[in-house]
Amino acid sequence: MLHWLRHYRRAMLPGDISAGVVVAMMMIPQGMAYAIVAGLPPVVGLYASILPPVLYALFGTSSTQSVGPMAIISLMTASSLAPLASQGSTLYTVLAAQLALLSGLVLLACGLLRIGFIANFFSRPVMSGFTIGSAVVIALGQVPTLLGAPWFTLHVPSAVLGLASLALLLLARRALAPVLRTAGLSPDAADIGSKLAPMVVVLGATALVPVLGLDALGVRTVGTVPAGLPGLNLAASHGHWQALVQPALLIGFMVFLISMSGAQALALKRAEKLQSNYELIGLGAANIGSALTGGFPVTGSMSRSAVNFAAGANSQLASLLAAALLALALLLPTGWLALLPLPALAATIIVAVIGMLDTSTLKTSWRYDRADAAALAATACGVLALGVEAGVVIGVALSMGALIWRASRPHIAVLGRIPGTEHFRNVERYSADTAPGLLLLRVDAGLFFGNVEAVNERIEDELAARPDTRHLVLVLSAVNAIDTSALFALGELNAMLAARGIKLHLAEVKGPVMDRLKHSDLLGALGGKLYLSTAMAWDDLAGT
C-alpha cells in the first residue's frame, strides 16, 4: 500500500506534474464520451474519474496506470443494464453504480482469494478479437448521434458538426504530431499535443453552439448537468441484485484483464513488477469508489495510461494530480458543459475506438498460426453477432479449449540406451538400444486430469506394438506434479497391467512428487519397483 510514496524522490515531481495536467485534459472529453457509451449522462463520466484513481493509487502496483471510464467496460455496462432499466431513467443510473459496486466486490474477493492468475485466461488473439468486435459495436452505436438522426437518415446541422469534428480528429490523429514536430516540439511533446485534440475539438464545438445558435437548429447538446453527486442508492435497486450478479462477474473479469494487459505492457518498459493480486484489490477499490460517487464500472485505460507514461509520469502522483484537477474543474461553473454538442462527442468516441482497431495481431497470427487467427475472428464475430457478454464467454471458451487441447497432448518418448553409456534418449531421435520385454517411457509434462487419457492411449499403442513387453518403466524425470486424477489413473494402470502380466515400475521420481506419493496407496500397490535412475532400472530389468 502506497509503496511508491515511501520511495518518492523529488526528481520524479516534474514528470508527474506534466503527466497529471495532460491526463486531466484528456480525461474530460473521454470521461464524458464513455459515460455516453454506457448510456449515462456525460457528467457521470467525470464523477467516475475522480475517486477511482485515488483508490487505485492506494492499493495498485502500476506506477503509470490511469484508472477511470473505458470504452469496452462502458459498452458492457450498457449491455448489462439494457434489460433492466431504460437509459435516462433514475433507476438506470442507480443500477450502473450498483454494477460498479458488485464488480468491485468481485475484484476485491478475487484479490483476497489471491487468484490473480486468472489474468492468463485470455489468449492475446482472443483479446484482440474481443477488442475489435467491441470497437465496431461502439462505433456503429455512435453513428446515429454523429448524424443527429436514426440510421439511414440525417439531421443536416448535426451531421455537418459531427462529420466536421470527425474529420478534424482523424486529421489530428494523422498529421498533428508531424506538424507540431516541424514547429519545433520534441517528438514526445508533439505526440502528447496530438492527444489533446479531442479536448480542443470538444471546446471548439461547444463554443460554436451559442455562436451559430446550433441548439435552436435542433443539434442535441448535453443539457443541464445535475447538481452534486448522485451517490449510491441501494434501496432504489432493491430486487435487481440477483440480475446484476452475472454481469458483475463478467465485467469484473474484463476490468482486470483489460487493466492488466495495458499495465503489463508499460511495466515491461520500466522493468517494473506488477502484483496481480494487488491489482485486483486496487481495481476492486476503484470500482467501489466509483459506485460511492454515483459512477459506473471503471478500469485501467490503455490509451490514457500510455499518454500518462509518455508525458513523463513517474508514479501514481500523476494520476492523483489529474483527479484533483478534474475535481477542481467540476467546482468551477460547469454551465458550459450543457452546451456541449452530442455529435462532436460522438466523433471523439468513434476516433477513440478506431485506435482500438489494431490489425497487427490479426496479420501476425494469420501468418504464424491459423488456429489463433481463427480464434481472433471467432471472438470478434461473436461480439458482433451475439453481444459483448457472449463475446467474453466465447473468448474464455476458445482460450480454455486451446489450453486443454495443448495440455492433452503431452510429449512422450520411448527411451533407449545410448550404447556404452548410462544415458537414455528418445529412440526416435537417437540410435539407442532397447531391450526385449522392457519398455521405457518418459512423459515430458506433469501428470494431471488433462493428460492422463493421452498417456494411457500412448501406453496402449506402445504395448500393442510390443506384445512381448513384461516391464513398463515410467521415467518421471520431467514430472513435477501428479494430481489426484492422475494418481487414480496410475493405480488403475497398475492394476490393468498386472492383470495382463506386465509390471509397472517408476523411475527418477522427483523429491516433491515422491513426498506426496507417500500419502497414497500407489507405492504399496505397485506391481514393480521404484528406481532412482533409468540406468538402474535397465540394469535390473533388461534381459530378465
Add this chain to the structure above:
Amino acid sequence: MLHWLRHYRRAMLPGDISAGVVVAMMMIPQGMAYAIVAGLPPVVGLYASILPPVLYALFGTSSTQSVGPMAIISLMTASSLAPLASQGSTLYTVLAAQLALLSGLVLLACGLLRIGFIANFFSRPVMSGFTIGSAVVIALGQVPTLLGAPWFTLHVPSAVLGLASLALLLLARRALAPVLRTAGLSPDAADIGSKLAPMVVVLGATALVPVLGLDALGVRTVGTVPAGLPGLNLAASHGHWQALVQPALLIGFMVFLISMSGAQALALKRAEKLQSNYELIGLGAANIGSALTGGFPVTGSMSRSAVNFAAGANSQLASLLAAALLALALLLPTGWLALLPLPALAATIIVAVIGMLDTSTLKTSWRYDRADAAALAATACGVLALGVEAGVVIGVALSMGALIWRASRPHIAVLGRIPGTEHFRNVERYSADTAPGLLLLRVDAGLFFGNVEAVNERIEDELAARPDTRHLVLVLSAVNAIDTSALFALGELNAMLAARGIKLHLAEVKGPVMDRLKHSDLLGALGGKLYLSTAMAWDDLAGT
C-alpha cells in the same frame, strides 16, 4: 462404423446373449425409474432404452457401453425443463424429446468438429463431487414418493411398501451376492444375480397391489400406459428452442463426460481403445434416436455397462439384444405396468444413487491433495445449493482454474556449465559455472498465453539479481510450441531488453518451432543470435 461386426467371432456369442438378457432385465426398472427422475411418465424410460443403444452400436467405439436413461442426465433434464413446462403436461414430454434432439445435435457437431478432447475438461475430484451432489439431490427428491406424502408427513400404506422395498434392496445389495455364492453360484454369477434384485422387488411390489388392494388404500401407481410412441412433435414446442439451447449444451457436455468416464474404465480392462470423436457421434446419434421415439436425453450408464461387462458382453451385440428384448416386452400386454407402485420405484431410485455415493475419491484426495479435496467439496456443495447446471459450471471453472494455475507456473532453470564438460544444468541442483554478464535460462514448457507472464516475471527477477547481465540466452530445448501470444511477448521482451542494453539470444530451438518462427518477424528483429546448442552460445558469449 460397425467395426465390431466385421470382426465378430462365433465364440463371442454366448457372452453377448447372457449379457443381453441380464441388461434387459436391469433396464426395465431402471428406465422407468430414471424417467420418473426426469419428471416423465415411467414408460418413456422404456422407449428411450430401445433405439439409442441401436444407434450407439452403429457409431460408438466401446464394446460394452450400455446407452440409455441415466440418473444424473435425468436430473439435469428435469432441472432444465422446470422453468418451461409443468411435469405431466404434454408440453413437458415434447420438450424433453426436443432437449434430447438438441443435445444430440450438440454432440454430433462436437464429434464432426473433432473436439473429443473436451472430455478432459473435468478433473476426477470435480466429477466425483458433481456425482455425489447429484445423487443426494435425486435421493432427497424421491423421499416424498417413497413415503407417499409431502415432506415431514407420510401415507402409511405407501411408506410401508416403500420402506420395505428399500430395506429389501439394501439387504440384496449387501447380502445377496454372498448368499448366492454360498448356494453354489460363481462369484460373477452371484454378483449379476444381485443386480437383478430391483427387477424382482418391482415385480413383487406390483403383484402385491391387486392382492392387497393397495391402490384402493391410496398407494399411487404408474397408471395407464399411453399406447404407442409419442414421437417428436416439433410444432408443439415452437418458441421454446432458444430456451433449450443452453441446457442442451450443458447436457450434451455431461452426456459425453459421464459416458466417457464409464467407458474408459471398462476399455482399460479390455485393452480396448476408445475414439472420443466417434463416441461423440455415437452418443449424438443415440440422443437423436431417443428424441425420434419420444424419449429424453440418454447416456452411457456406468452401472449398467459394468453389469454388461461382468455378464460377459463381448460386443455391442449384447446391447442390441437387450434393446430387442425390451421392444419385445413392450409388444406383450403391458397392463401390469399400470399397477406398478411408485413407492417401490422410488426405492429402486434411492438404492441406485446410493451406489453413486463413492467416498473413496474424497478420502484419497483429502490425504493426497487438499486442493483437489476442496474442489470436490465445492462442486458437491454447488450442486446442492445452486442446482445441477450451476454445478457443471462450477466444476468446469474449478478444473480450468486448476489447469491455468498449473500452466501459469512453468519450471524455469538458470543454467550453468558443468566444469570441464559441454553439459549445462540447473545451477540450483548442480555445482555448475556461470559467466559474468551472461544469463542462461531454460523454460521447461511450451510458451503460450498461459505462462508468458510467469516467464517475463522470472526474467525480471533474475535480471534484478544480476544487474551486470548483457546477454540473455533462452534455452528452448524443452519448448515444443510457441503460440501467437508468446510470439508477441518474445518480441516485446526483445525490444525491452534492447532498450536496457541487453541482447536476447535463442538456443536449441526445435525444428517445428523454428519452421513456424520463420513465418514471423521475431528472428529478424532479434537483438542477439540463434545458437544450435547452449555450448555454442557459451563459447560465443562467456567472457565477452
